Amino acid sequence: MLKNILGNSIVQFVIGRLIGLYMLLVGVTTRWTRVNQAAIEPFWAGQGKMIACIWHGRFIQVHKLWAFGPGVPRAKMLISQSREGGIVAHASRTVGAEVIRGSSAKRGQQKGGVEAMRQMARHIEDGGIICMTPDGPRGPRMRVKRGPVQLAKLAGAQLVALTWATSNRIVFERSWDKFVLPLPFGRGALIWGNPIDPPPLDASEAEFEAVRLQLEAEMLRIAAEADRLAGIPVVQPAPLKPEPAPQAEETAHAS
Template structure:
């Protein structure tokens, strides 16, 4: 009974927190803005630590987000669905091959966008894993980094990803990086390097936006 209550309650509490933060943070956007009506489709890549506010960055998206099959992933998946997003369950550590096949088949049917955490679900933190490259190769979709940052935030240093929680009533920025195309016959190592560089550049642009006056409070 307690487990069922948590499964129902936790995603709704997270959704309320996200809604509150979305309303109180003053967002700016760099590098364009996500337009769900645009004909181009992408694999939107964002670090696991910054998944909390991706609903703001990709508002209106009717694509699919890849979420791990772990219990915490279930809370995230349910929260995203409450926000109107669709999910596919799987990761590099559990159900990865099946999830990749499902995403490829889904793209063939729907020609949709995807959201993915290229370092999830267990890291290494902020390092692109091969699954993102494989998805790009099999779908032909370019990988576009999306990273948000805020002027004031908490970082949970006890979590493997140093999970990022923005403080309310602060300023935020969403940076849409340059898309990286990966040919079907591309060398995996070179493709990983290109995507990693794009992710790092986008993160640097986001994190440096408030560097002069930003504040970080670490939570253990």
């Protein structure tokens, strides 16, 4: 019954808009400390190609880490084609970000991942910015998959880690991503990582993996720093597990 309700386009629109408005409320009522903003400012001015990366559990305040306005490149967020993804898409549009819908193949069923990759590459080539959640849609938590690095390689775009934390929050400990719900009227931190160069088009598997690990390390570093600045316990990543064989259609996205 609930799945049928959430699958209704009108219900998705209403819930998504309410979530988006809540995101805006938290954004304007939190006293933010900004760290390393200089790393992102050239991209706000349209200088260079960029793929922004934020952990799935923290996408709800990602809009605070980008500038929206005249002359600023358009930002698009990769969102899954799930029912929940429809709600997230409306929330993203409410805060100013456009969306691209697509997911990895599952049990042999195509979920639009290949077409989404093409759309993202075209958007970057046209001067836009893509934002991805490298551990989405189902984890493991805070572990970078191959999708963002593959897109960076194809598009010749740098990878930039983003994160935030707030002193007032609820962490959903039983969710796979330990989703963080920020609460208004607290203090918080916005942190931008240092840009990471993409692997070359003729990169070996070792070179590709080195970039993936560098991105993961940077995302973990700034997430822990943000939590410490906000004065809250650090959210830990999932334990490392043996990596499965690469899949050609794997992408990362929000759900």
